[in-house]
Amino acid sequence: MITIVRVQEKERIIAFILISLIAITLVSSCKATPQVIEVTRIVQQTMIVTQIIQISVTSTPVSTKTFQPFTPTPAFTKTSLPTEKVDWYQQDPKIVIVRYYTLLDLHLYEQAYDLMSSSSNNGKHDKSWEIEDLKAVYKAVKVLQVIRYNDYLKQTGATNQSFSDDWYMVIYYAEGNLAYSNGIQPETFVRVGKENGEWKIEEFSNMAYDKQP
Numbered sequence: 001m002i003t004i005v006r007v008q009e010k011e012r013i014i015a016f017i018l019i020s021l022i023a024i025t026l027v028s029s030c031k032a033t034p035q036v037i038e039v040t041r042i043v044q045q046t047m048i049v050t051q052i053i054q055i056s057v058t059s060t061p062v063s064t065k066t067f068q069p070f071t072p073t074p075a076f077t078k079t080s081l082p083t084e085k086v087d088w089y090q091q092d093p094k095i096v097i098v099r100y101y102t103l104l105d106l107h108l109y110e111q112a113y114d115l116m117s118s119s120s121n122n123g124k125h126d127k128s129w130e131i132e133d134l135k136a137v138y139k140a141v142k143v144l145q146v147i148r149y150n151d152y153l154k155q156t157g158a159t160n161q162s163f164s165d166d167w168y169m170v171i172y173y174a175e176g177n178l179a180y181s182n183g184i185q186p187e188t189f190v191r192v193g194k195e196n197g198e199w200k201i202e203e204f205s206n207m208a209y210d211k212q213p
Helices: 002-030 094-105 109-113 127-137 149-155
Strands: 138-148 167-176 188-195 198-205
Touching (some): 094 138, 094 167, 094 188, 094 198, 109 127, 127 138, 149 167
Antiparallel strands (some): 138 167, 167 188, 188 198
Protein backbone atom coordinates (compact mmCIF):
# COMPACT_ATOMS: atom_id res chain seq x y z
CA MET A 1 0.00 0.00 0.00
CA ILE A 2 2.76 2.39 0.89
CA THR A 3 4.47 1.65 -2.44
CA ILE A 4 1.42 2.54 -4.49
CA VAL A 5 1.06 5.86 -2.77
CA ARG A 6 4.66 6.80 -3.46
CA VAL A 7 4.30 5.91 -7.10
CA GLN A 8 1.29 8.17 -7.42
CA GLU A 9 3.09 11.07 -5.73
CA LYS A 10 5.98 10.63 -8.09
CA GLU A 11 3.70 10.79 -11.09
CA ARG A 12 2.08 13.90 -9.76
CA ILE A 13 5.44 15.58 -9.37
CA ILE A 14 6.43 14.66 -12.92
CA ALA A 15 3.08 15.93 -14.26
CA PHE A 16 3.53 19.19 -12.33
CA ILE A 17 7.02 19.64 -13.77
CA LEU A 18 5.75 19.03 -17.31
CA ILE A 19 2.89 21.44 -16.88
CA SER A 20 5.30 24.05 -15.51
CA LEU A 21 7.62 23.60 -18.49
CA ILE A 22 4.72 23.90 -20.90
CA ALA A 23 3.51 27.03 -19.12
CA ILE A 24 6.99 28.58 -19.20
CA THR A 25 7.28 27.79 -22.93
CA LEU A 26 3.93 29.39 -23.70
CA VAL A 27 4.75 32.49 -21.71
CA SER A 28 8.11 32.83 -23.45
CA SER A 29 6.56 32.45 -26.88
CA CYS A 30 4.01 35.24 -26.22
CA LYS A 31 6.69 37.85 -25.56
CA ALA A 32 7.35 40.22 -28.56
CA THR A 33 10.68 39.75 -30.17
CA PRO A 34 12.29 43.15 -30.84
CA GLN A 35 13.12 43.75 -34.51
CA VAL A 36 15.96 45.87 -35.71
CA ILE A 37 15.13 48.13 -38.71
CA GLU A 38 18.01 49.56 -40.63
CA VAL A 39 17.26 53.03 -42.17
CA THR A 40 19.32 54.13 -45.08
CA ARG A 41 19.42 57.96 -45.44
CA ILE A 42 19.95 59.38 -48.92
CA VAL A 43 21.71 62.72 -48.90
CA GLN A 44 21.55 64.87 -52.06
CA GLN A 45 24.88 66.01 -53.24
CA THR A 46 25.45 69.08 -55.45
CA MET A 47 27.90 68.46 -58.21
CA ILE A 48 29.67 71.54 -59.62
CA VAL A 49 30.79 71.15 -63.20
CA THR A 50 33.23 73.67 -64.51
CA GLN A 51 33.31 74.10 -68.28
CA ILE A 52 36.43 75.53 -69.79
CA ILE A 53 35.87 77.58 -72.95
CA GLN A 54 38.80 78.43 -75.08
CA ILE A 55 38.63 81.86 -76.78
CA SER A 56 41.08 82.85 -79.43
CA VAL A 57 41.97 86.52 -79.17
CA THR A 58 43.46 88.16 -82.22
CA SER A 59 45.19 91.38 -81.58
CA THR A 60 44.50 94.21 -84.02
CA PRO A 61 47.53 96.25 -84.92
CA VAL A 62 47.23 99.88 -84.00
CA SER A 63 47.10 102.14 -87.01
CA THR A 64 50.09 104.33 -87.40
CA LYS A 65 48.11 106.82 -89.55
CA THR A 66 48.30 110.31 -88.23
CA PHE A 67 44.88 111.90 -87.88
CA GLN A 68 44.52 115.32 -89.37
CA PRO A 69 42.92 117.94 -87.14
CA PHE A 70 39.31 118.74 -88.03
CA THR A 71 38.96 122.00 -89.87
CA PRO A 72 35.43 123.40 -89.73
CA THR A 73 33.94 124.57 -92.99
CA PRO A 74 33.31 128.28 -92.83
CA ALA A 75 29.64 129.18 -92.84
CA PHE A 76 28.27 131.14 -95.72
CA THR A 77 27.97 134.80 -95.09
CA LYS A 78 25.29 137.08 -96.44
CA THR A 79 27.67 138.33 -99.08
CA SER A 80 28.05 134.80 -100.49
CA LEU A 81 24.32 134.47 -101.16
CA PRO A 82 22.96 135.46 -104.57
CA THR A 83 21.73 138.99 -104.53
CA GLU A 84 19.45 138.51 -107.55
CA LYS A 85 15.84 137.59 -106.83
CA VAL A 86 14.67 134.64 -108.91
CA ASP A 87 11.42 135.45 -110.67
CA TRP A 88 9.70 132.14 -111.29
CA TYR A 89 7.10 133.83 -113.44
CA GLN A 90 9.85 134.52 -115.99
CA GLN A 91 10.95 130.88 -116.10
CA ASP A 92 7.86 129.06 -117.34
CA PRO A 93 4.31 130.43 -117.69
CA LYS A 94 2.75 127.12 -116.65
CA ILE A 95 4.08 127.69 -113.12
CA VAL A 96 1.39 130.29 -112.52
CA ILE A 97 -1.25 127.69 -113.50
CA VAL A 98 0.13 125.10 -111.08
CA ARG A 99 0.26 127.71 -108.32
CA TYR A 100 -3.34 128.70 -108.93
CA TYR A 101 -4.73 125.20 -108.43
CA THR A 102 -2.36 124.51 -105.53
CA LEU A 103 -3.58 127.62 -103.70
CA LEU A 104 -7.16 126.49 -104.22
CA ASP A 105 -6.33 123.15 -102.62
CA LEU A 106 -4.77 125.00 -99.65
CA HIS A 107 -7.94 127.12 -99.38
CA LEU A 108 -5.91 130.26 -100.04
CA TYR A 109 -8.60 131.57 -102.35
CA GLU A 110 -7.61 135.23 -102.25
CA GLN A 111 -4.01 134.47 -103.22
CA ALA A 112 -5.29 132.28 -106.06
CA TYR A 113 -7.51 135.09 -107.27
CA ASP A 114 -4.53 137.46 -107.30
CA LEU A 115 -2.94 135.30 -110.00
CA MET A 116 -5.67 136.38 -112.41
CA SER A 117 -4.93 139.27 -114.78
CA SER A 118 -6.97 142.45 -114.65
CA SER A 119 -8.17 141.73 -118.20
CA SER A 120 -9.49 138.27 -117.38
CA ASN A 121 -13.14 137.43 -117.11
CA ASN A 122 -12.82 137.11 -113.36
CA GLY A 123 -11.10 140.45 -113.13
CA LYS A 124 -14.21 142.18 -114.50
CA HIS A 125 -16.25 141.21 -111.45
CA ASP A 126 -16.07 142.23 -107.82
CA LYS A 127 -13.08 140.62 -106.08
CA SER A 128 -14.91 139.64 -102.90
CA TRP A 129 -17.70 138.03 -104.91
CA GLU A 130 -15.20 136.03 -106.98
CA ILE A 131 -13.36 134.82 -103.86
CA GLU A 132 -16.60 133.65 -102.24
CA ASP A 133 -17.45 131.81 -105.45
CA LEU A 134 -14.10 130.00 -105.36
CA LYS A 135 -14.69 129.02 -101.72
CA ALA A 136 -18.08 127.59 -102.57
CA VAL A 137 -16.87 125.57 -105.56
CA TYR A 138 -13.43 124.14 -104.67
CA LYS A 139 -12.82 122.04 -101.57
CA ALA A 140 -9.91 119.90 -102.79
CA VAL A 141 -7.82 120.23 -105.94
CA LYS A 142 -4.88 118.19 -107.30
CA VAL A 143 -3.13 119.10 -110.55
CA LEU A 144 -2.38 116.03 -112.65
CA GLN A 145 -0.97 117.52 -115.87
CA VAL A 146 -0.21 120.92 -117.37
CA ILE A 147 1.02 120.94 -120.96
CA ARG A 148 1.29 123.59 -123.65
CA TYR A 149 -1.54 122.88 -126.05
CA ASN A 150 0.63 123.09 -129.18
CA ASP A 151 2.98 120.49 -127.66
CA TYR A 152 -0.01 118.26 -126.98
CA LEU A 153 -1.12 118.55 -130.63
CA LYS A 154 2.36 117.54 -131.82
CA GLN A 155 2.34 114.50 -129.55
CA THR A 156 -1.00 113.38 -130.92
CA GLY A 157 0.09 113.95 -134.54
CA ALA A 158 -2.29 116.85 -135.22
CA THR A 159 0.23 118.85 -137.23
CA ASN A 160 -2.44 120.66 -139.25
CA GLN A 161 -3.52 122.70 -136.23
CA SER A 162 -1.71 125.33 -134.25
CA PHE A 163 -2.72 127.86 -131.67
CA SER A 164 -1.06 130.60 -129.72
CA ASP A 165 1.64 129.32 -127.35
CA ASP A 166 -0.24 131.05 -124.54
CA TRP A 167 -2.74 128.18 -124.34
CA TYR A 168 -2.22 125.33 -121.87
CA MET A 169 -4.27 122.20 -121.36
CA VAL A 170 -4.85 121.31 -117.71
CA ILE A 171 -6.03 118.00 -116.27
CA TYR A 172 -6.87 118.07 -112.56
CA TYR A 173 -8.81 116.29 -109.83
CA ALA A 174 -11.32 118.29 -107.81
CA GLU A 175 -13.94 117.93 -105.10
CA GLY A 176 -16.62 120.44 -104.13
CA ASN A 177 -19.72 122.03 -105.60
CA LEU A 178 -18.62 121.49 -109.17
CA ALA A 179 -20.45 121.59 -112.47
CA TYR A 180 -19.31 117.98 -112.91
CA SER A 181 -19.13 115.21 -110.35
CA ASN A 182 -16.17 114.95 -108.00
CA GLY A 183 -13.11 113.35 -109.55
CA ILE A 184 -10.98 114.02 -112.60
CA GLN A 185 -12.46 117.01 -114.40
CA PRO A 186 -12.73 117.43 -118.18
CA GLU A 187 -9.76 119.08 -119.87
CA THR A 188 -9.59 122.75 -119.06
CA PHE A 189 -7.84 125.21 -121.38
CA VAL A 190 -6.05 128.10 -119.72
CA ARG A 191 -4.61 131.12 -121.50
CA VAL A 192 -1.80 133.06 -119.83
CA GLY A 193 -0.22 136.39 -120.58
CA LYS A 194 2.23 138.96 -119.26
CA GLU A 195 1.01 141.76 -117.05
CA ASN A 196 3.48 144.22 -115.52
CA GLY A 197 6.28 141.79 -116.32
CA GLU A 198 4.61 138.81 -114.59
CA TRP A 199 2.70 135.85 -115.97
CA LYS A 200 -0.98 135.98 -115.15
CA ILE A 201 -3.99 133.84 -115.99
CA GLU A 202 -6.12 135.61 -118.59
CA GLU A 203 -8.82 133.07 -119.35
CA PHE A 204 -10.35 129.66 -118.61
CA SER A 205 -12.15 127.88 -121.45
CA ASN A 206 -13.42 124.47 -122.53
CA MET A 207 -11.52 124.84 -125.80
CA ALA A 208 -8.52 126.67 -127.27
CA TYR A 209 -9.01 129.30 -129.94
CA ASP A 210 -7.02 132.04 -131.62
CA LYS A 211 -7.61 135.57 -130.46
CA GLN A 212 -9.20 137.86 -132.99
CA PRO A 213 -7.01 140.80 -134.02
